[in-house]
Amino acid sequence: MINIALIGTGSIARTHVKSMLELDDKCKLVALADIYPEKAMDLAQTNQLKAKIVSDYKSLLDDPTIDAVSICTPPYTHKDITVDFLRAGKHVLVEKPMASSLKECDEMIEAQKESGKILSVVAQNRFRTPIMSLKNVLDKELIGRIAHVQVDSFWWRGNSYYDLWWRGTYEKEGGGCTLNHAVHHIDMLQWMMDMPVEVGAMSSNMLHDNAEVEDISVALLKYANGALAQVTSSVIHHGEEQQLAFQGEKAKVSVPWKVKAEVARENGFPTENGNAELEKELEQEFSDFPKLHHEGHTGQINDFLTAIEGGTDVLINGIDGRKTLELIMAIYQAASTGSTVKLPLTKESPFYQRDGVLKNATYFFEKKKAVENFSDNEITTGGNY
C-alpha cells in the first residue's frame, strides 16, 4: 500500500481523490495540505477520508508514513514543493504545467536524479484509448511521412475565470491559455512528433480584461525534416471543438478519429474513392488497440503507482514535462519578441528563467479583481483529446 499526501485541495484535487479511491487496492490518502485548511477538511469530510490535515506542507516532509505526494497547487508553487518532497525522499506527481519556467524544471529534474525517487508530470489525456491508439497508428508509420499537424486546443472560459487570485498573472499562473490549457495538446504533440526546430507565434487577449496573459495564441512550428505544425491555444472558442490532425504522405488521421487516404489521378487531382484499402487498414489498427482499463487521471495515477511498486519509469517523467514547457516558452518568446525562435532554448534565452518571463512577456491587461475562492469548485477538464 502506497501512502499518499495531497498538496493543494482545490478543484483538480477532487479528481485526484476520486482516482485514488478507485485505486484503493494500491494507495491510501493519508494527509491533505492546503493554505486554506478548511478546504482540506471539507474534501476529507465529503469523501470520508481519515487523513491528517495541515496548512503548511512542510510539516509533512519528515512524516515517515508518507511515501508519495500529489501536488495540486498553482503553477508558481510547483518547483519548491516538488524539490522539497523529492529531497525528503518522497515520490512526486505534480500537476501540469510542470513549473512556470525551464530553470525551475531543471531544478526539479536535478532533485529527482539526486533522490532516485519518481517524478511524474500530469498529462492525463495521454491515458485515453483514442490517444494511445492514435500514437500507435503514427508509430507504425502507416500514413507515411507526416507533412502537417493541426492542433486546435480550443477551450472556453468566461471573464470571471481569471478572478481567482492566482490566475491571469505571469507571476502566479505563469502564462495564459498557451501554458495552462494547451499544455495538454502540446504535450501530446511533442510525444507524437518530438520537438520542432523553429517556432513563430502571435498572441492576443480579446475577451478577458482581468488578466495580464493571452486568451489566444497561434503558433507555427517547423520540424527538422521541413514538416509544419500549427497550434492554436485558446479560451475563447465556444464549443471547445478540440482536435489533433496529422496529414501524412499517404493518409490523414486525427482525434476525434477520422481517416482519409487520397490517391492521385493521372492529372494529380484526387480520385473519387481514394485508397479504401489503406483506410480500412488504418480503421482496423485504430479499433484493434486494447481499451485502457484506467483512463485520464486514474490512468496516470495508476502508472505512477505501478512505477513506484515496480521500480520502472513513468510514461511522463520530468524530462517529458520539461519538453512541453520548452515548446510553450518558445511560443511565448516568439509571440513577445515578434521573431522566430530556434530550439532548443538555451539558458541565455530571455524566457529560460521566471524573471525573464516576467520582464519580457506581453502584458495585455492589468489584473484588478481577485477572489480568494469561488463558492462553486466544480470544474470541467475539457474534451477527451
Ligand SMILES: NC(=O)c1ccc[n+]([C@@H]2O[C@H](COP(=O)([O-])OP(=O)(O)OC[C@H]3O[C@@H](n4cnc5c(N)ncnc54)[C@H](O)[C@@H]3O)[C@@H](O)[C@H]2O)c1
Ligand atoms: N490536469 C488537468 O486537467 C487540470 C485541470 C485543472 C487544473 N489543473 C492544474 O492543477 C493546479 C491547481 O489548479 P486548480 O484549478 O485545482 O486550482 P485551485 O485554486 O482550485 O486549487 C489550488 C489549491 O492549492 C492551494 N494552495 C495554494 N498554494 C498552496 C501552498 N503553497 N500549499 C498548499 N496549498 C496551496 C489553494 O488554497 C487551493 O485550494 C494548477 O497547476 C492547474 O494548472 C490541472
